Amino acid sequence: MNTRLVVAAAGALCLALAAPPPSAVSAEEEKPYKVVDGKVDRETFNGYRRYGNSCLQCHGPDGSGSSYAPNLTESLKHMDYVAFSDVVINGRQNVTQSQQNVMPSFGHVEDVALYINDIYGYLKARSDGALGRGRPQRLDN
Ligand code: HEC
Structure with a gap:
């Protein structure tokens, strides 16, 4: 695999981790308990x-x-x-x-x-x- 592609893929992965789908986040955060x-x-x-x-x-x-x-x-x-x-x-x-x-x-x-x-x-x-x-x-x- 060429280096640029790897870097791009890693970048996309970081973005994905930093920003999960909004629906998933709010469903979790709505609960006032754990x-x-x-x-x-x-x-x-x-x-x-x-x-x-x-x-x-x-x-x-x-x-x-x-x-x-x-x-x-x-x-x-x-x-x-x-x-x-x-x-x-x-x-x-x-x-x-x-x-x-x-x-x-x-x-x-x-x-x-x-x-x-x-x-x-x-x-x-x-x-x-x-x-x-x-x-x-x-x-x-
Ligand atoms: C001295 C008894 C007493 C204590 C202590 C008490 N309550 Fe109540 N509570 C009542 C009564 C009686 C009602 C129903 C009042 C009415 O129908 O207007 C009520 C109603 C409520 C309601 C409304 C329920 C509904 O379905 O409308 C909530 C919420 C509530 N209490 C929460 C609490 C919480 C939280 C505490 C503790 C911090 C607490 N109460 C302590 C007697 C008490």
Whole structure:
């Protein structure tokens, strides 16, 4: 093979590696969590922990709901990140039921407000069926 051809081929390969098809990239990046063989990245694990500390008491283990508060793995099938964080930051009160169920506002709770992305990621992984119930294993360590 002549040298120029080899150089051209190598150049084309570099370009191909640097710029995969846009569709492949966005499909990967849309996921707000990372789960590989049932193990989660640091952020998703953090979300699991924060959920356990601040949300589980009402929304039940694994986001799966209780008699008091809705199943968040179902909610996230139709709620996007913006709608989710709006409810979590501002809270909400169901006034249509005879019994008043209150979703507190977490805007002033640093442990939640600072890590709302991670909590969303964890719940989204549960909602997508990418992650089972219980304490997930971590990818790193
Ligand atoms: C004191 C109990 C309580 C705690 C703690 C709590 N929630 Fe809620 N949450 C509720 C109730 C009750 C509702 C339903 C309110 C309504 O219907 O208006 C709700 C609603 C929601 C909704 C809307 C669901 C939907 O389908 O519309 C989201 C999202 C949510 N909570 C997320 C969270 C997250 C995340 C946490 C932890 C940071 C949390 N909640 C902590 C009681 C709670």
